Amino acid sequence: xxxxxxxxxxxxxxxxxxxxxxxxxxxxxxxxxxxxxxxxxxxxxxxxxxxxxxxxxxxxxxxxxxxxxxxxxxxxxxxxxxxxxxxxxxxxxxxxxxxxxxxxxxxxxxxxxxxxxxxxxxxxxxxxxxxxxxxxxxxxxxxxxxxxxxxxxxxxxxxxxxxxxxxxxxxxxxxxxxxxxxxxxxxxxxxxxxxxxxxxxxxxxxxxxxxxxxxxxxxxxxxxxxxxxxxxxxxxxxxxxxxxxxxxxxxxxxxxxxxxxxxxxxxxxxxxxxxxxxxxxxxxxxxxxxxxxxxxxxxxxxxxxxxxxxxxxxxxxxxxxxxxxxxxxxxxxxxxxxxxxxxxxxxxxxxxxxxxxxxxxxxxxxxxxxxxxxxxxxxxx
Amino acid sequence: xxxxxxxxxxxxxxxxxxxxxxxxxxxxxxxxxxxxxxxxxxxxxxxxxxxxxxxxxxxxxxxxxxxxxxxxxxxxxxxxxxxxxxxxxxxxxxxxxxxxxxxxxxxxxxxxxxxxxxxxxxxxxxxxxxxxxxxxxxxxxxxxxxxxxxxxxxxxxxxxxxxxxxxxxxxxxxxxxxxxxxxxxxxxxxxxxxxxxxxxxxxxxxxxxxxxxxxxxxxxxxxxxxxxxxxxxxxxxxxxxxxxxxxxxxxxxxxxxxxxxxxxxxxxxxxxxxxxxxxxxxxxxxxxxxxxxxxxxxxxxxxxxxxxxxxxxxxxxxxxxxxxxxxxxxxxxxxxxxxxxxxxxxxxxxxxxxxxxxxxxxxxxxxxxxxxxxxxxxxxxxxxxxxxxxxxxxxxxxxxxxxxxxxxxxxxxxxxxxxxxxxxx
Numbered sequence: 001x002x003x004x005x006x007x008x009x010x011x012x013x014x015x016x017x018x019x020x021x022x023x024x025x026x027x028x029x030x031x032x033x034x035x036x037x038x039x040x041x042x043x044x045x046x047x048x049x050x051x052x053x054x055x056x057x058x059x060x061x062x063x064x065x066x067x068x069x070x071x072x073x074x075x076x077x078x079x080x081x082x083x084x085x086x087x088x089x090x091x092x093x094x095x096x097x098x099x100x101x102x103x104x105x106x107x108x109x110x111x112x113x114x115x116x117x118x119x120x121x122x123x124x125x126x127x128x129x130x131x132x133x134x135x136x137x138x139x140x141x142x143x144x145x146x147x148x149x150x151x152x153x154x155x156x157x158x159x160x161x162x163x164x165x166x167x168x169x170x171x172x173x174x175x176x177x178x179x180x181x182x183x184x185x186x187x188x189x190x191x192x193x194x195x196x197x198x199x200x201x202x203x204x205x206x207x208x209x210x211x212x213x214x215x216x217x218x219x220x221x222x223x224x225x226x227x228x229x230x231x232x233x234x235x236x237x238x239x240x241x242x243x244x245x246x247x248x249x250x251x252x253x254x255x256x257x258x259x260x261x262x263x264x265x266x267x268x269x270x271x272x273x274x275x276x277x278x279x280x281x282x283x284x285x286x287x288x289x290x291x292x293x294x295x296x297x298x299x300x301x302x303x304x305x306x307x308x309x310x311x312x313x314x315x316x317x318x319x320x321x322x323x324x325x326x327x328x329x330x331x332x333x334x335x336x337x338x339x340x341x342x343x344x345x346x347x348x349x350x351x352x353x354x355x356x357x358x359x360x361x362x363x364x365x366x367x368x369x370x371x372x373x374x375x376x377x378x379x380x381x
Numbered sequence: 382x383x384x385x386x387x388x389x390x391x392x393x394x395x396x397x398x399x400x401x402x403x404x405x406x407x408x409x410x411x412x413x414x415x416x417x418x419x420x421x422x423x424x425x426x427x428x429x430x431x432x433x434x435x436x437x438x439x440x441x442x443x444x445x446x447x448x449x450x451x452x453x454x455x456x457x458x459x460x461x462x463x464x465x466x467x468x469x470x471x472x473x474x475x476x477x478x479x480x481x482x483x484x485x486x487x488x489x490x491x492x493x494x495x496x497x498x499x500x501x502x503x504x505x506x507x508x509x510x511x512x513x514x515x516x517x518x519x520x521x522x523x524x525x526x527x528x529x530x531x532x533x534x535x536x537x538x539x540x541x542x543x544x545x546x547x548x549x550x551x552x553x554x555x556x557x558x559x560x561x562x563x564x565x566x567x568x569x570x571x572x573x574x575x576x577x578x579x580x581x582x583x584x585x586x587x588x589x590x591x592x593x594x595x596x597x598x599x600x601x602x603x604x605x606x607x608x609x610x611x612x613x614x615x616x617x618x619x620x621x622x623x624x625x626x627x628x629x630x631x632x633x634x635x636x637x638x639x640x641x642x643x644x645x646x647x648x649x650x651x652x653x654x655x656x657x658x659x660x661x662x663x664x665x666x667x668x669x670x671x672x673x674x675x676x677x678x679x680x681x682x683x684x685x686x687x688x689x690x691x692x693x694x695x696x697x698x699x700x701x702x703x704x705x706x707x708x709x710x711x712x713x714x715x716x717x718x719x720x721x722x723x724x725x726x727x728x729x730x731x732x733x734x735x736x737x738x739x740x741x742x743x744x745x746x747x748x749x750x751x752x753x754x755x756x757x758x759x760x761x762x763x764x765x766x767x768x769x770x771x772x773x774x775x776x777x778x779x780x781x782x783x784x785x786x787x788x789x790x791x792x793x794x795x796x797x798x799x800x801x802x803x804x805x806x
Contacts, residue, residue, distance in 0.1 A: 079620075086679075086696065091647070093619030093669070093679035095698075119675045350675075 100124055108132035111140045112335035113357030114342045118311055119350030125149060126309045126353035127158035129166035140223040141169040142357040145216040146236045146309040157205045157214035161198035161283060165220060168194040173222060173229060188294040191231035194220060195292050199283045206285050215284030219251060221307045223359050226299045231292035234279045235310055239319055242303030247319030252293055254281035271317055302363035311354030312345050334358040383413045383609045385685050387695035390714035394700055394707040398671045402680040404697040405714040409660035414608030417459050421610055422527035425460040425483055427516050431535040432465040436503040440536055440564055443590030447597035448498045451532060454601035459486045460526050462519050463494055467505030470515035473497045482519035506540045510549035517556050528610035528655055529557035532600050536564040539572055550579045558582050558654045560600050566788040570795040578635060581654035585796050588789035607655035614651040616665060617682035623668040627651055630718040631662035633799040634725045664718050665697060674703045714804055717757055721801040724753040724762060728798035744782055752778030759802045765794040
């Protein structure tokens with residue numbers, strides 16, 4: 001990266017500047033920062049703005065900042081006005097989130113995501129990493145990690161983990177020996193590798209002697225033609241929400257609420273109860289078990305693949321509730337819909353960090369699809 | 382080249398539904414240089430001396446000496462003029478009747494001006510409006526002078542309709558700055574303060590003729606040290622916000638709220654006059670729409686601008702929080718200056734009530750002033766108050782008006798009422 005523009009705000013820099021005169025942030029050589037994940041691949045025409053400085057003090061060097069979009073800062077998240085170099089809106093004064101507190105990715109026109117701090121939390125411990133081929137419906141990977149609050153540096157850990165997993169998922173999934181069973185087994189092994197890579201990244205960031213080692217949930221979804229494959233650890237979710245048809249929650253949470261529901265408690269009661277957000281499995285140094293639940297499904301209609309953290313589904317857990325919000329947003333543009341769903345969660349109180357990653361499926365891509373049945377298959381590992 | 386810095390003191394945390402944001406912004410200037418010598422234009426000084434018949438021989442002699450002492454402080458190259466004021470204003474120096482009404486200081490003009498001052502004779506009444514009007518005309522006759530300052534000495538009450546003086550003050554506002562001094566005790570503090578406040582200057586009493594020379598010397602020395610000709614305080618507030626007030630609170634309390642001119646829909650500009658190496662504190666209060674807990678926004682950008690160049694700025698923030706330990710605190714600086722502002726009001730209102738014969742109100746207000754002066758550590762106000770009232774209980778603010786008060790002490794309390802102290806660390 002050339003040293004002539006600020007990596008944080010895009011302002012021009014003096015040749016030997018140590019700090020940006022525009023935003024005041026230190027101007028380091030991003031490549032020199034430790035733990036630098038690989039930059040997004042060239043095919044990922046990414047709007048990913050990187051991690052930037054984090055709001056809360058952390059013990060380690062932040063993950064390197066990637067280049068800002070051309071032309072500098074985004075318009076104000078609140079009123080759309082110009083944002084000054086001090087990150088306050090010049091019109092309404094709203095403090096703009098840091099790049100870690102609010103970032104977006106749009107690797108292709110049919111895939112986009114928003115990762116947002118929400119309102120109540122002081123930092124964004126959610127993370128996502130997306131990739132997609134430019135041909136609509138061909139191939140995409142959507143990874144979301146939800147860093148657990150009250151653990152050290154879980155904001156750093158979740159982002160490093162999400163990016164590490166994305167790298168594992170960059171190559172097409174194996175087809176196996178030809179049978180659905182062997183394919184699922186091979187795919188499960190790839191997801192296990194992705195979870196392990198994410199876990200390794202989380203553990204690598206764990207401060208020495210930490211009493212609260214960073215931990216995170218994991219969910220990933222891969223679209224390959226009409227086949228959707230997904231895996232999760234914890235309570236971040238993948239949904240399939242076809243247009244004008246009942247949607248379905250694909251992943252099964254590793255949570256106390258899920259256990260209570262399986263024992264007969266209603267969803268509402270379980271998810272809003274005192275144990276509603278207790279997860280039973282996670283990534284991190286003290287992870288009990290890293291094997292993801294893996295499943296796949298054929299996408300035979302136009303609709304949305306949604307991968308999200310509980311910051312969204314807290315306010316719309318049932319697929320019908322999500323479908324209603326999608327209908328209310330009235331768009332088939334994934335970036336706009338991701339923003340709308342994030343805005344919905346914030347309007348409901350924004351109690352937790354919110355991540356919304358979406359792939360738009362037009363239902364015309366049956367060619368690349370394996371000929372599997374439409375039913376959902378699942379494996380514990 | 383002058384350098385400016387800004388520091389903001391505030392509690393940015395607002396409770397749920399909270400709307401009012403208070404902050405103290407300290408702006409400091411260093412490297413100001415000398416008036417008219419920094420390449421940004423020329424400086425002009427006008428010395429206005431009351432030469433009405435009320436000036437006794439002793440006072441007149443002292444006034445001449447004082448004017449000459451001030452003259453001695455004016456730096457070579459500075460444009461200047463001497464005005465003798467009675468029921469009309471006379472241009473005592475330079476002796477011209479057309480063209481530029483000011484000349485540049487050098488050895489010759491200095492000695493000629495000194496001679497002109499020496500020839501002052503007291504006669505006639507006091508019409509201060511004519512003095513101000515002449516000063517405006519003189520400054521206008523030398524367009525290259527962009528830093529305009531006058532010192533005005535009077536010894537008596539203005540003998541003309543107050544609307545005449547008001548019109549002259551309006552006419553002079555924004556044209557020049559004016560420091561005002563009253564000799565003896567026959568002048569009206571409120572009247573002269575009105576001039577000084579509008580013209581961004583100071584007001585003080587010179588009770589004894591022998592103190593005059595030192596005061597004039599000091600005043601002119603300060604004026605000459607103001608190398609920054611003119612600066613404006615700019616306050617940006619977000620759309621929909623309301624500026625409740627903008628006050629200078631140190632070194633003196635000056636309410637600037639009504640002196641706003643709009644730069645654009647969101648930015649207001651307030652005059653601050655010329656700057657030397659000094660620091661001033663401003664109290665800015667802004668009302669914003671309440672946001673959700675956890676949200677943060679900018680409530681104001683407080684900037685100092687030289688012309689259109691913003692040279693420093695401080696950010697006033699608002700963050701809504703559900704933590705009452707955070708939101709209940711009042712910033713120490715804000716509390717201090719809120720007290721000092723009330724102190725100034727209590728002194729002025731108390732003395733006004735006393736002058737109107739309302740002893741009960743005067744006692745209450747001056748009692749409150751004694752309490753505030755003690756609480757905010759304003760020792761000067763405390764000692765001046767104690768010359769006017771007997772204090773029974775400083776903490777409670779229980780006082781009695783003194784039976785016999787030196788008029789000069791009462792006026793000194795009045796002129797000094799707006800002086801504030803900085804917070805004691």
